[in-house]
Amino acid sequence: MLVLATGVALAFLVLPVVAIFARVPPGELLSALGTEAAKDALVVTVKTNLVSMALILAFGTPAAYWIATRELRLRDVVVTLVELPLVLPPAVAGIGLLAAFGRLGLLGGTMDALGIDIAFTQTAVVLAVTFVASPFYVRTAVAAFEAVDPALPAAARTLGAGPGRVFFRVALPLAAGGLGAGAALAFARGIGEFGATIMFAGSLEGRTQTLSLAIYEQFDLDFDVALAISALLVIVSGTVLLSVKLLTRWRSGSTTPIPFAPSTRTSS
Amino acid sequence: MSHRLASLVLALVVTAFAATAASARTTAASPLTIYAAASLTQVFKALDPAPNYSFAGSNALETQIRNGAPADIFASAAPLNTQRLYKAGIVDKPVTFTANRLALIVPKSNPAGIRSIYDLRSKAVKLVVAAPAVPVGGYTLTVLRRMGLSGVLSKVVSRESDVKAVTGKVALGQADAGFVYVTDARPVSDQVTVVRIPAWAQPRVRYEIAVVSKSPNKAAARAWITMLQSSRGQTALENAGFLPVPKPST
Numbered sequence: 001m002l003v004l005a006t007g008v009a010l011a012f013l014v015l016p017v018v019a020i021f022a023r024v025p026p027g028e029l030l031s032a033l034g035t036e037a038a039k040d041a042l043v044v045t046v047k048t049n050l051v052s053m054a055l056i057l058a059f060g061t062p063a064a065y066w067i068a069t070r071e072l073r074l075r076d077v078v079v080t081l082v083e084l085p086l087v088l089p090p091a092v093a094g095i096g097l098l099a100a101f102g103r104l105g106l107l108g109g110t111m112d113a114l115g116i117d118i119a120f121t122q123t124a125v126v127l128a129v130t131f132v133a134s135p136f137y138v139r140t141a142v143a144a145f146e147a148v149d150p151a152l153p154a155a156a157r158t159l160g161a162g163p164g165r166v167f168f169r170v171a172l173p174l175a176a177g178g179l180g181a182g183a184a185l186a187f188a189r190g191i192g193e194f195g196a197t198i199m200f201a202g203s204l205e206g207r208t209q210t211l212s213l214a215i216y217e218q219f220d221l222d223f224d225v226a227l228a229i230s231a232l233l234v235i236v237s238g239t240v241l242l243s244v245k246l247l248t249r250w251r252s253g254s255t256t257p258i259p260f261a262p263s264t265r266t267s268s
Numbered sequence: 269m270s271h272r273l274a275s276l277v278l279a280l281v282v283t284a285f286a287a288t289a290a291s292a293r294t295t296a297a298s299p300l301t302i303y304a305a306a307s308l309t310q311v312f313k314a315l316d317p318a319p320n321y322s323f324a325g326s327n328a329l330e331t332q333i334r335n336g337a338p339a340d341i342f343a344s345a346a347p348l349n350t351q352r353l354y355k356a357g358i359v360d361k362p363v364t365f366t367a368n369r370l371a372l373i374v375p376k377s378n379p380a381g382i383r384s385i386y387d388l389r390s391k392a393v394k395l396v397v398a399a400p401a402v403p404v405g406g407y408t409l410t411v412l413r414r415m416g417l418s419g420v421l422s423k424v425v426s427r428e429s430d431v432k433a434v435t436g437k438v439a440l441g442q443a444d445a446g447f448v449y450v451t452d453a454r455p456v457s458d459q460v461t462v463v464r465i466p467a468w469a470q471p472r473v474r475y476e477i478a479v480v481s482k483s484p485n486k487a488a489a490r491a492w493i494t495m496l497q498s499s500r501g502q503t504a505l506e507n508a509g510f511l512p513v514p515k516p517s518t
Contacts, residue, residue, distance in 0.1 A: 102440060103440075103441045104440060104442075120394055120396075202425060202428070202442075203399075203427055203428065204427055208425075208426065217427075219331065220325075
């Protein structure tokens with residue numbers, strides 16, 4: 001019974017992924033990826049996600065450290081706010097971004113006065129990706145910093161290290177495995193971003209059309225191209241997931257409970 | 269313990285399947301499922317709220333029906349999409365049931381200061397159009413070509429998947445201008461201003477409708493199309509700004 005249920009579950013999860021590769025032979029897959037639309041989308045996706053990743057790391061790491069190491073009275077509230085975009089439907093994220101940063105949105109007038117117009121730009125794509133992907137990094141990073149043995153930073157402080165030195169030389173290296181895993185998860189979510197992007201940034205080949213948006217457009221133009229881009233995303237996502245597992249295993253220094261990490265680590 | 273749990277899970281799964289199968293059977297009996305061009309959203313819903321509607325770009329609907337979507341009726345904003353399915357034997361012979369015109373819309377605030385189509389050429393403007401495979405996207409290209417304005421395509425900032433997405437982006441003020449059908453401007457007339465396109469540049473926008481050949485509700489579907497062609501249906505369409513069926517010169 002147990003075996004049967006597992007078999008059904010596995011088959012259900014694996015079948016759609018296998019079907020993507022089964023419908024188009026590898027040779028045609030490659031040539032479809034060589035089309036202008038696919039190449040443009042790849043460039044846009046890589047570019048916007050790298051910028052987004054840099055922002056997430058630069059702001060998310062200190063934020064996570066702060067949440068993890070301070071005795072916050074409203075800790076649950078802060079963590080919930082950070083995690084909210086994780087569970088928000090993408091359409092809600094799109095509407096929210098429009099209501100906040102749209103030309104007629106909350107900050108629209110201010111941005112207009114400053115001469116900033118992000119409508120339909122790659123900046124808008126970066127905002128959408130950052131909004132939906134950053135919680136994946138921050139919540140994993142909080143867990144990673146919390147898992148650092150408090151005796152170690154304390155020891156560093158008694159030896160005369162300042163807060164900056166404690167952060168960079170003690171906490172950061174000890175949490176590195178967890179941070180890497182969080183970054184990988186955020187990246188995987190970011191490259192697949194669709195709903196918020198199409199609502200907030202629009203879709204223009206070579207400018208704002210990411211791989212996911214290209215799949216959507218190619219779906220009724222050239223199904224093979226849509227399949228090829230999907231296959232590419234499956235491979236990238238699979239690689240990211242695998243690297244999360246390897247990262248957490250390789251970095252045996254930290255004992256962070258990380259989602260998607262091998263179960264032996266999380267249970268320890 | 270695990271045995272009881274397993275049989276509980278199994279029971280749940282069986283019930284779920286039975287429930288969905290039953291609901292599939294009942295929907296097959298009564299309300300029609302109509303796949304219609306996005307520009308028909310308001311008028312079809314007002315004319316008859318009973319059917320289950322799926323509104324989207326006609327090209328997307330064509331792909332879905334080709335892949336076996338359970339539609340009874342397909343109403344397209346361009347003959348191309350219905351005719352392709354007719355030639356593939358997926359729908360019965362399509363008929364023309366209405367026509368439309370294009371317009372340029374700008375937000376009420378008109379940030380780019382567009383007063384005529386030709387302003388698109390001289391002003392900095394964030395222009396939104398539908399993708400070329402979407403009927404209104406194709407018609408837009410025709411208008412621009414006829415007016416010698418194909419160069420303004422370099423000012424396009426987004427190619428949307430249907431006409432309502434174009435309308436929404438302009439009504440929200442995100443875009444400075446967008447090409448839509450005149451009928452799409454009406455429901456958002458408090459948010460947008462219409463810039464007219466001269467009659468000589470207008471493409472022939474003809475809507476076709478067809479019964480899906482595999483539909484289990486063919487009689488009801490044919491009756492619905494007859495209703496649409498009756499004076500009641502035609503009046504509703506004309507009140508919404510659609511044009512009467514052009515004289516059969518084709």
